[in-house]
Amino acid sequence: MRTGLAFDEVLAAAQAGAAWAFEVLYRDLAPSVTGYLRLHGAAEPDDLASETFLGVFTGLAGFRGDEDALRSWVFTIAHRRLVDDWRRRSRRPQVADDDSDLASHLGGDVEDDVFVRVGTESVHQLCATLPDDQRTVVLLRILADLTVEQVADVMGRSVASVKALQRRGLRALRDRLENSMEKVGAGAHPYEPVRR
Numbered sequence: 001m002r003t004g005l006a007f008d009e010v011l012a013a014a015q016a017g018a019a020w021a022f023e024v025l026y027r028d029l030a031p032s033v034t035g036y037l038r039l040h041g042a043a044e045p046d047d048l049a050s051e052t053f054l055g056v057f058t059g060l061a062g063f064r065g066d067e068d069a070l071r072s073w074v075f076t077i078a079h080r081r082l083v084d085d086w087r088r089r090s091r092r093p094q095v096a097d098d099d100s101d102l103a104s105h106l107g108g109d110v111e112d113d114v115f116v117r118v119g120t121e122s123v124h125q126l127c128a129t130l131p132d133d134q135r136t137v138v139l140l141r142i143l144a145d146l147t148v149e150q151v152a153d154v155m156g157r158s159v160a161s162v163k164a165l166q167r168r169g170l171r172a173l174r175d176r177l178e179n180s181m182e183k184v185g186a187g188a189h190p191y192e193p194v195r196r
Contacts, residue, residue, distance in 0.1 A: 048081050049078070072147075
């Protein structure tokens with residue numbers, strides 16, 4: 001915990017209903033959860049993160065485990081909310097996205113805003129090139145900082161399957177990055193699909 005308090009103290013206080021402890025847990029985990037949902041293409045990542053934390057806070061009284069187990073449990077809830085969101089969106093027609101939401105993420109310094117947008121777009125495009133299962137494993141391992149075993153629990157897969165997905169996903173990202181550097185040198189768009 002970044003507060004200097006022991007995890008056990010914060011967890012016990014949150015389980016007893018202390019608002020400050022809920023806030024500590026939320027502040028510690030929400031950025032990673034929201035980033036995970038955003039990089040998975042959630043239409044409303046902030047809303048899904050809120051739904052995730054409603055589930056966390058509702059079920060927190062029954063939680064048992066250490067800080068790593070809590071992190072894994074929170075990302076399991078986030079992953080389930082994401083899957084539910086995919087199912088809901090697949091049943092309804094989608095309205096085309098516009099960039100009006102981008103203004104809320106920009107800070108006023110044009111140079112910084114450009115770097116943030118280019119970096120964010122590049123990460124989104126790069127992650128979008130991976131199959132869903134590989135993207136999930138890579139994001140849970142890197143962004144959420146979960147162990148292979150925790151990712152296996154979140155996804156309901158075996159450890160061997162997660163290791164294989166991680167290996168293939170990282171290899172694909174490495175190949176994409178190498179190809180994008182070659183394409184940029186040749187004047188092409190860096191994340192166009194590679195024809196084989």
